Amino acid sequence: MKIAVAGTGYVGLVTGVCLAEHGHAVVSVDIDEQKLAALQSGVCPIFEPGLAELMHKNRERLIFTADGPAAYREADIIFITVATPEKRDGSANLTYVYDAARTIARSVRKNTVVAVKSTVPIGTNDRLDALINRDLSGIAVEVVSNPEFLAQGTAVRDTMHAARIVVGVKNRETGEFMRDLYKPFNAPLLITDRKSAEMVKYASNDFLALKISYINEIANLCEIIGADIDAVSRGMGLDPRIGNQFLQAGIGYGGSCFPKDTAALYFLADYYDYELKTIKAAIEVNKSQKLKPLKKARKYYASLAGRQITVLGLTFKPGTDDLREAPSLVNIPVLLEEQALIRAWDPAGSDNFRRLYPEGIEYCRTIDEALTGSELCFIFTEWPQILAYDLNSFPKLMRRPVVIDGRNCFSPQAARAAGIIYDSVGRVGPADGSQNLNGETGALR
Numbered sequence: 001m002k003i004a005v006a007g008t009g010y011v012g013l014v015t016g017v018c019l020a021e022h023g024h025a026v027v028s029v030d031i032d033e034q035k036l037a038a039l040q041s042g043v044c045p046i047f048e049p050g051l052a053e054l055m056h057k058n059r060e061r062l063i064f065t066a067d068g069p070a071a072y073r074e075a076d077i078i079f080i081t082v083a084t085p086e087k088r089d090g091s092a093n094l095t096y097v098y099d100a101a102r103t104i105a106r107s108v109r110k111n112t113v114v115a116v117k118s119t120v121p122i123g124t125n126d127r128l129d130a131l132i133n134r135d136l137s138g139i140a141v142e143v144v145s146n147p148e149f150l151a152q153g154t155a156v157r158d159t160m161h162a163a164r165i166v167v168g169v170k171n172r173e174t175g176e177f178m179r180d181l182y183k184p185f186n187a188p189l190l191i192t193d194r195k196s197a198e199m200v201k202y203a204s205n206d207f208l209a210l211k212i213s214y215i216n217e218i219a220n221l222c223e224i225i226g227a228d229i230d231a232v233s234r235g236m237g238l239d240p241r242i243g244n245q246f247l248q249a250g251i252g253y254g255g256s257c258f259p260k261d262t263a264a265l266y267f268l269a270d271y272y273d274y275e276l277k278t279i280k281a282a283i284e285v286n287k288s289q290k291l292k293p294l295k296k297a298r299k300y301y302a303s304l305a306g307r308q309i310t311v312l313g314l315t316f317k318p319g320t321d322d323l324r325e326a327p328s329l330v331n332i333p334v335l336l337e338e339q340a341l342i343r344a345w346d347p348a349g350s351d352n353f354r355r356l357y358p359e360g361i362e363y364c365r366t367i368d369e370a371l372t373g374s375e376l377c378f379i380f381t382e383w384p385q386i387l388a389y390d391l392n393s394f395p396k397l398m399r400r401p402v403v404i405d406g407r408n409c410f411s412p413q414a415a416r417a418a419g420i421i422y423d424s425v426g427r428v429g430p431a432d433g434s435q436n437l438n439g440e441t442g443a444l445r
């Protein structure tokens with residue numbers, strides 16, 4: 001099949017490469033010249049496990065171009081995978097989706113399916129269908145809602161071995177066309193109407209966000225009353241009705257999806273005068289959870305000015321170079337404002353962070369380098385290198401081994417046994433700052 005993909009981001013590039021792996025000829029379109037230059041020279045512009053290798057393996061079937069009209073003209077199916085970021089009012093910005101749709105409308109010359117993988121508010125695909133078909137004569141385009149469920153960090157695996165594929169169609173035949181396309185992926189396929197498919201995406205993401213905010217609130221309460229969130233999560237997760245995923249307490253969710261998708265569904269419901277109270281709570285909890293590390297730091301140090309502080313992990317989660325909505329982006333600007341001296345380490349996100357903050361942060365190549373001489377260490381991302389790091393090195397390298405772990409990377413007992421003043425999320429610990437190097441009570445200074 002001849003396939004065109006509008007957008008070569010996390011979703012578009014992975015989609016195109018995985019479809020090429022199943023033997024299709026894929027033309028991927030983007031408007032970002034820099035990204036295209038990298039792709040055309042065979043370089044994968046994003047960090048996603050297994051993607052560069054698969055892209056290289058299928059290079060004969062992959063074309064990258066800025067020429068949307070040429071790509072869309074001949075395609076049997078066109079995927080729209082452009083971004084739908086959050087607007088200031090919380091609604092989804094559909095500018096990129098509509099731009100792509102208008103180019104498609106101007107370009108197509110035969111009956112085509114347009115499958116929208118971008119996450120779009122319920123009803124958008126009906127409007128896109130009307131827009132694309134408005135000035136066409138003699139040919140018909142059907143817009144299909146085909147929400148994407150991949151997670152960054154496991155995007156290739158999630159696509160090649162999808163837990164489910166959801167397709168929202170207007171006509172039954174289009175559903176069968178999509179079933180044929182996805183047959184080699186061997187995944188459970190749900191064919192439904194467009195609005196329901198659009199809702200499956202939002203309802204799924206918002207449910208996971210809610211689950212995270214819920215466990216984070218329980219963790220906060222555990223800290224107050226002296227219970228252990230690890231045990232609580234394990235105990236809850238053993239119940240198959242609850243499941244053990246998304247029950248890891250931490251400093252909140254980030255990324256390009258949960259924050260904007262909770263905001264967009266809340267906005268949509270509000271537009272129809274319905275308040276989604278559960279989603280509102282998930283958003284509020286997440287917002288304050290992200291700032292917990294700074295709040296905790298103040299229990300140990302009255303002022304952070306002039307102090308050397310280590311940040312381990314900048315990305316919103318491990319396995320990606322993506323910084324979107326990462327807790328680092330709300331905590332670090334405050335540290336900079338307070339004139340702390342920051343040494344940061346991240347195995348994939350440092351270059352992207354440096355682009356945003358070229359000054360005021362020393363970007364380190366190793367965890368050792370980042371820790372040396374610091375008085376405080378924040379852990380924002382649970383990178384495997386941190387999980388495997390020798391606890392004894394914290395007190396050895398730091399001037400004062402105060403570690404505020406936002407991702408519960410270590411056992412509190414082991415951390416304390418190593419001589420670390422260790423503060424994690426929802427676990428019994430020196431939450432009041434009373435344990436410190438000098439045996440003093442209260443903040444270190």
Ligand SMILES: NC(=O)c1ccc[n+]([C@@H]2O[C@H](COP(=O)([O-])OP(=O)(O)OC[C@H]3O[C@@H](n4cnc5c(N)ncnc54)[C@H](O)[C@@H]3O)[C@@H](O)[C@H]2O)c1
Nearest residue numbers: 007009010011030031032082083084096100118119148152
């Ligand atoms: N990233 C994820 O984990 C994920 C998972 C599921 C769903 N989604 C959804 O998929 C969509 C894409 O997300 P992403 O993370 O891949 O975005 P992204 O920002 O990584 O990539 C979008 C790409 O589209 C390009 N683009 C913009 N306008 C274009 C146009 N008119 N024609 C061609 N290319 C154009 C941009 O230059 C960019 O390269 C969003 O709606 C998102 O909510 C993302």
